[in-house]
Amino acid sequence: MSNYVNNRQKLYKEIPDNSLVVLYSGALKQCSADENYPFKVNTNFYYMTGIDQDNAYLVVTKVRGEIEEHLFIYENDPIKVKWIGAYLYPNEAKEISGVENIHFIKEFDAYLLKQAKRKGIKNICLDLEKSPFEGQVDFGKVLKDKVNAYCYDKKIVDIYQTITLIRGVKEDWEIEIYQKAVDTTRLALEEVMKELPSLEYEYQVQGLFEYQIKKISNAGVSFETIAACGKNAAILHYRTNDAKLEGKNMILLDLGAEVGKYHADITRTYPIKGKYGELEKKIYQSVLDCNKYIISIIKPGVTIMDLQKETVSFLANECLKHGLISEKEGIRNHYFHGISHHIGLDTHDPHPRYAGTLVPGMIISVEPGLYFEDLGIGVRIEDDILVTEDGCKNLSKDIIKEIDEIEEFMAKFN
Numbered sequence: 001m002s003n004y005v006n007n008r009q010k011l012y013k014e015i016p017d018n019s020l021v022v023l024y025s026g027a028l029k030q031c032s033a034d035e036n037y038p039f040k041v042n043t044n045f046y047y048m049t050g051i052d053q054d055n056a057y058l059v060v061t062k063v064r065g066e067i068e069e070h071l072f073i074y075e076n077d078p079i080k081v082k083w084i085g086a087y088l089y090p091n092e093a094k095e096i097s098g099v100e101n102i103h104f105i106k107e108f109d110a111y112l113l114k115q116a117k118r119k120g121i122k123n124i125c126l127d128l129e130k131s132p133f134e135g136q137v138d139f140g141k142v143l144k145d146k147v148n149a150y151c152y153d154k155k156i157v158d159i160y161q162t163i164t165l166i167r168g169v170k171e172d173w174e175i176e177i178y179q180k181a182v183d184t185t186r187l188a189l190e191e192v193m194k195e196l197p198s199l200e201y202e203y204q205v206q207g208l209f210e211y212q213i214k215k216i217s218n219a220g221v222s223f224e225t226i227a228a229c230g231k232n233a234a235i236l237h238y239r240t241n242d243a244k245l246e247g248k249n250m251i252l253l254d255l256g257a258e259v260g261k262y263h264a265d266i267t268r269t270y271p272i273k274g275k276y277g278e279l280e281k282k283i284y285q286s287v288l289d290c291n292k293y294i295i296s297i298i299k300p301g302v303t304i305m306d307l308q309k310e311t312v313s314f315l316a317n318e319c320l321k322h323g324l325i326s327e328k329e330g331i332r333n334h335y336f337h338g339i340s341h342h343i344g345l346d347t348h349d350p351h352p353r354y355a356g357t358l359v360p361g362m363i364i365s366v367e368p369g370l371y372f373e374d375l376g377i378g379v380r381i382e383d384d385i386l387v388t389e390d391g392c393k394n395l396s397k398d399i400i401k402e403i404d405e406i407e408e409f410m411a412k413f414n
Contacts, residue, residue: 011162016157063178142377185256185257186399196272202251229250254382259379265365295385366385
């Protein structure tokens with residue numbers, strides 16, 4: 001049984017009987033003239049099929065407990081194949097997805113109409129993920145409107161949350177791919193540490209990392225690389241990456257390699273010339289101690305909100321101890337984000353992060369930070385953690401983060 005067949009079986013156990021399920025891969029989006037933005041497949045569709053191409057549909061019926069699956073894909077045009085390459089052929093789509101019935105997209109509307117009107121179908125199950133971006137097409141709503149145009153007597157069931165909850169618990173094969181993404185990130189960061197003292201600009205650090213992950217695993221980036229030195233590190237999602245490293249003591253790197261659609265998400269804060277300053281050491285050590293403490297208390301049954309409360313308290317006490325704040329409430333000015341999020345096919349895997357408890361198989365981040373813009377200091381240390389039956393496993397434990405380890409490593413090459 002293919003991994004994607006197994007994923008779908010989990011979904012079928014959760015959806016009501018007498019249902020029609022429709023999932024869509026997404027569409028290409030034009031950026032200018034004859035150019036499109038790089039295609040990003042809908043991750044719920046991908047999780048259920050393994051198909052990574054635009055304008056594909058999975059249509060499933062569950063009637064009296066019997067499952068019937070159909071996949072709709074582009075039919076290749078010989079002319080377009082010569083210009084841009086081929087989409088999957090039916091036999092390839094069947095092999096990847098495990099769906100036996102493969103059709104071309106031109107047949108989709110007629111098939112959907114037939115199934116929506118089919119006797120016995122009472123529920124239409126759609127992925128109604130809400131798009132937060134103004135002007136972005138809401139494909140779930142488009143499908144919903146199309147179904148409603150065919151028939152008004154069916155109940156629309158939103159299965160977005162159902163799928164994301166299933167995705168939240170990773171299988172062993174997913175964890176294996178994820179570990180490769182983390183290991184690729186580690187190897188690239190080691191190359192960055194070797195070269196860092198000789199680099200002049202933030203964008204050179206970014207470029208070196210992205211070159212290395214491509215060289216090592218033909219990996220893409222999990223998200224836009226953050227390479228922030230000095231006061232730029234106090235900007236949580238800094239994106240410019242164009243400042244000079246000269247005169248700055250540290251650089252914060254928030255980055256990750258994407259391997260097999262799984263996104264590593266790692267943050268390290270390095271001394272640009274190989275040695276941390278005394279104040280930087282104090283702040284760094286406080287963040288590091290918090291990082292290690294939070295990892296030590298992760299286990300099934302704990303919530304991310306529990307971890308957040310512990311983080312705020314820990315960092316406040318550290319800052320009071322070092323005279324960085326005068327009262328505990330002052331921590332809000334220097335730590336202003338969440339400690340954790342779920343990770344997987346998305347860098348921020350969708351999940352009811354603050355409501356549900358952690359269970360074995362989930363992968364989450366642990367990323368405490370302290371930010372002092374006036375001091376030109378920002379420190380964040382982020383690891384990727386697998387929740388296990390009796391605690392957790394740090395998937396990024398081999399990405400060094402102790403002060404002496406980093407300084408010793410950099411000294412060997414500079």
